[in-house]
Amino acid sequence: MTIELVDGKAGVAHISSEDKAIIHQAKFGKSDMVFDLGDVLKCTMGSANKATIGTGCASIQGLDWHITAAESVTISNGSQGMKRNDIICAHYHRDSKTGNENVSLTVLKGSPNATAAADPTIPAGKILSGAVDAYMPLWRIPLNGITVGTPVRLFTPRGAxxxxxxxxxxxxxxxxxxxxxxxxxxxxxxxxxxxxxxxxxxxxxxxxxxxxxxxxxxxxxxxxxxxxxxxxxxxxxxxxxxxxxxxxxxxxxxxxxxxxxxxx
Structure with a gap:
């Protein structure tokens, strides 16, 4: 049978993350999105090496995730005379053996450059095509030498x-x-x-x-x-x-x- 009542009772476990991702993309679009809720994943720098992401709700390729209490990530030290951009991402991962899925925050480190910083490449991965890893850019952290600049938001919050x-x-x-x-x-x-x-x-x-x-x-x-x-x-x-x-x-x-x- 090719018709499934995804949210209905079937007597067996049948609702998959793939089901929810497909329907979410059909309703709201295929783009990653951050919703206007909580702290809207606000980024603050507690120190040159610590970025804190506030509470909020988001979707990566149709799969919803949220932060219920502030999370911190580590920013590597900058280098004297060099510029660098790091990108804080939400990282989706699916264990290839168990099929278990999770989302965590990670930092993609840019390459130091003496004149102009460039963003690191965001690894491509389509979850619905079988990728076990996918990345959703959230914030750019600019570094000039050992000085950390103001975080730059890489998303536009969506209303309800x-x-x-x-x-x-x-x-x-x-x-x-x-x-x-x-x-x-x-x-x-x-x-x-x-x-x-x-x-x-x-x-x-x-x-x-x-x-x-x-x-x-x-x-x-x-x-x-x-x-x-x-x-x-x-x-x-x-x-x-x-x-x-x-x-x-x-x-x-x-x-x-x-x-x-x-x-x-």
């Missing part, structure tokens, strides 16, 4: 799955406000049917729900097709969302616009 889905935030007979967000960034779109024509007049869109409100009062602008209409969109930290006409008599017809801002 629902964050990437467009949601209706305000809906009325006059129009809609929809939004999409990723992590701490939101973008909202306004599609409205009519507006005040008064010079310096104003109107209300409604209230943006919690979880979508800005860290500071945010403004956006709209300019009409007639070349004479202009409105200021004002989104307040309490969610109140309104517009204000700027100048003389305004166009009363439909209008739209977008705003991007940092979430509270």
């Amino acid at each position: 799955l629902w964050d990437s889905v467009t949601q209706t935030l305000i809906k009325s007979q006059d129009g809609t406000v929809t939004g999409v967000k990723s992590g701490k960034i939101a973008q909202i779109s306004i599609n409205w049917k009519s507006a005040s024509t008064d010079s310096w007049g104003s109107g209300q869109f409604g209230t943006i729900p919690e979880g979508w409100r800005p860290a500071v009062v945010t403004h956006g602008t709209w300019s009409g097709r007639d070349g004479g209409s202009q409105r200021d969109f004002i989104l307040e930290t309490n969610g109140n969302f309104r517009y204000a006409n700027c100048g003389a008599v305004q166009n009363s017809g439909t209008f739209s616009g977008t705003m991007t801002y940092i979430l509270a």
Whole structure:
């Protein structure tokens, strides 16, 4: 039988890491990813030889893993007059005899160079093609001589799955406000049917729900097709969302616009 209810009861052990990796890749994509959770695998240097990776949740080629308490890795000493880049990776390994799998942190050491540092080669390995080792780059640690520089993040945190889905935030007979967000960034779109024509007049869109409100009062602008209409969109930290006409008599017809801002 070529159909399997992966998450269903079958009376025997049947859910494999391969099943979960295939389905995860189909849902979220084939890229490695770090999710916006916990410390988001934040890297801090406790000393020239010790990097600490904070808590977080991630996926390597569709296989989920997480750090529940901070983990430390060792950075080898630099060399006087030489530059070097080391890469902290999540290392997936499958024991070829037992089939047991695990993920750990490892440091790939770069080659010292007197003029310019280059990242070390990340070993290629496709887990679903049978590779027993795979690597997910997380942080670059630059060294200049014996001095360790600021860690450089090599990933972009992903928000929750629902964050990437467009949601209706305000809906009325006059129009809609929809939004999409990723992590701490939101973008909202306004599609409205009519507006005040008064010079310096104003109107209300409604209230943006919690979880979508800005860290500071945010403004956006709209300019009409007639070349004479202009409105200021004002989104307040309490969610109140309104517009204000700027100048003389305004166009009363439909209008739209977008705003991007940092979430509270």
